[in-house]
Amino acid sequence: MKLSVSARAVVSGAVATAMLLAGGAVADAASTPPRPAAAPDIPLAGVKAHLSQLQSIATANGGNRAHGRPGYKASIDHIKAKLDAAGYTTTVQQFTASGRTGYNLIADWPGGDANQVVMAGSHLDSVSSGPGINDNGSGSAAVLETALAVSRAQYKPAKHLRFAWWGAEELGLVGSRHYVNRLATGDRSRIGAYLNFDMIGSPNPGYFVYDDDPAIEKTFKEYFSGLGVPTEIETEGDGRSDHAPFKSAGVPVGGLFTGASRTKTAAQAAKWGGTAGRAFDRCYHSSCDTTANIDDTALDRNSDAVAYAVWELSE
Numbered sequence: 140m141k142l143s144v145s146a147r148a149v150v151s152g153a154v155a156t157a158m159l160l161a162g163g164a165v166a167d168a169a170s171t172p173p174r175p176a177a178a179p180d181i182p183l184a185g186v187k188a189h190l191s192q193l194q195s196i197a198t199a200n201g202g203n204r205a206h207g208r209p210g211y212k213a214s215i216d217h218i219k220a221k222l223d224a225a226g227y228t229t230t231v232q233q234f235t236a237s238g239r240t241g242y243n244l245i246a247d248w249p250g251g252d253a254n255q256v257v258m259a260g261s262h263l264d265s266v267s268s269g270p271g272i273n274d275n276g277s278g279s280a281a282v283l284e285t286a287l288a289v290s291r292a293q294y295k296p297a298k299h300l301r302f303a304w305w306g307a308e309e310l311g312l313v314g315s316r317h318y319v320n321r322l323a324t325g326d327r328s329r330i331g332a333y334l335n336f337d338m339i340g341s342p343n344p345g346y347f348v349y350d351d352d353p354a355i356e357k358t359f360k361e362y363f364s365g366l367g368v369p370t371e372i373e374t375e376g377d378g379r380s381d382h383a384p385f386k387s388a389g390v391p392v393g394g395l396f397t398g399a400s401r402t403k404t405a406a407q408a409a410k411w412g413g414t415a416g417r418a419f420d421r422c423y424h425s426s427c428d429t430t431a432n433i434d435d436t437a438l439d440r441n442s443d444a445v446a447y448a449v450w451e452l453s454e
Contacts, residue, residue, distance in 0.1 A: 178450035179288050181281070181442040183435060189280035190272055192217055194430045197270030202426065204276075205267040206307040207239025214263050215242050218283055218304060222246045225290035227302075234306070236313040241306035243314045248289055251299035257453045258301045259285065259334040259445060260315070262308030262381055269426040273433060274399070278336035279304055281442040285449055296453035298331065305381050308337075315381035319388050327388050332452050335382035335394035336445055340438035341420040343413040344397040347373035351386060355393030355452070362447045366440060369410055375401050395444060397437050399423045 193214060197203055200210030215231065222229050222244075232243040244263070261278030265271020286302045294300075307313035319327070332355055348359045350372045363370050373396045382392040398419020408415035422428040 178443075178446040179292060181284050181288055181439075181446050183439040183442065185284045185287070186280045186438060186442050187430075187433075187435075189283055190276050190430055190433065193276040193280070194270055194272055197265065197272075203267050203269060204263070204265040204271055206236060206241050206264045206310055206313075208267070210270075211264050211306065212242065214279075215244050215304070215306075218263070218279070219244055219246075221283065222286060222302075225287055227286065227290070232314075232318060234314065234317040236307045236310050241314055243306055243318055244304040245318070246286060246302045248286070248294075248296075248300040248302075251296050251453065253299050254329050255298040256301055256330045257296075257298050257332045257334075257449065258303060258330055259336070259449055260303035260305060260381060261336045262306070262314070263304040264306050264309055264314075265428070266309050266424045268424060269422070269428045272428050272430050273340050273342070273420055274338050274423060274428055275308070275336075277338060277340035277397075277433065277438055277441075281339060281438070281445045282336055284442060285446045288446055289449070294450070296450075298453040300449065300453055301330075308381055312379075312381055312383055316384040319384040319390075322388070327390060330385070330390045333382060333385040333390050333392045334445070334448055334452075335380055335385075335392065336441070337376065337380040337394070337396060338399055338420065339395050339397050339441035339445075340433040340435075341397035341399070342432050342434050343403055343417050343419050343421070344434045344437035345403065345407055345411055345419055346370045346437075346440075347375070347396040347398065349373050349377075349382065349392065349394045349396070351382065352391035352393050355391060355448070358448050358451050359393060359395060359444060362444045363440075368440065371407075375399055393448075395441050397434075397441065 196213045204210035227246040230245045305314035386392045405415040422432045
């Protein structure tokens with residue numbers, strides 16, 4: 140059908156308008172930065188492989204990885220080698236506690252805004268009475284596997300990522316306090332979030348979230364809500380792990396915990412499974428805190444939560 144002159148004019152105007160609108164939409168899309176990729180699934184097998192290595196190190200060094208003992212230094216060396224190979228800039232910070240030399244390991248991922256640092260950490264030392272696989276090989280392994288996932292993805296976050304493994308936590312947060320106390324005021328203010336992971340694979344687990352910084356707390360709760368896993372506020376170890384020096388210095392902090400020596404209640408067992416009337420971790424600070432002292436489901440969920448928070452908070 141042939142259009143009249145007036146009809147052609149109407150159509151031409153409509154086409155022009157549509158093209159203009161489409162062009163505007165394209166321009167708007169082009170000017171909007173893409174949302175960073177979602178956090179990867181952290182492979183449980185990878186986390187457990189790190190735990191097996193920490194167990195082997197303890198077994199070869201008197202059954203523990205305690206501050207000032209050969210097993211602790213071997214643990215630091217093992218993790219540092221993996222991070223160096225993955226492209227991190229690593230720093231070993233030395234300090235003295237109880238007459239023995241201790242070490243912190245700090246790993247920085249290249250890039251991101253150095254004025255906005257997101258930091259995730261865990262203590263690497265065990266007590267002298269055992270290998271410390273849940274306390275705190277679990278947190279240390281999950282943080283390590285998350286750092287390696289950043290490298291595998293060649294993730295380019297807007298903010299700068301830093302990971303840390305602390306020494307002498309079992310002697311009173313010595314390593315993390317040493318680190319924080321030696322930060323210049325400006326460097327402290329650049330840390331926008333410190334995430335702490337201490338005991339995240341307890342064999343009779345709960346799902347506890349620190350209630351310190353509201354934004355960080357919300358991030359973790361969103362993750363577990365997405366799994367349909369209810370959480371509770373962490374109270375058993377509040378202020379007794381390596382987030383405490385950061386919090387005292389004014390750094391926003393948060394973290395996860397699956398329970399230590401306290402007893403799981405009937406209500407908690409109904410909510411999470413496991414055994415009521417039994418400690419979350421019967422091997423807490425004992426020689427039986429081995430690779431057999433880990434709940435795989437809790438370790439898997441919490442390891443994924445580490446990555447989720449790192450990705451979400453570093454955008």
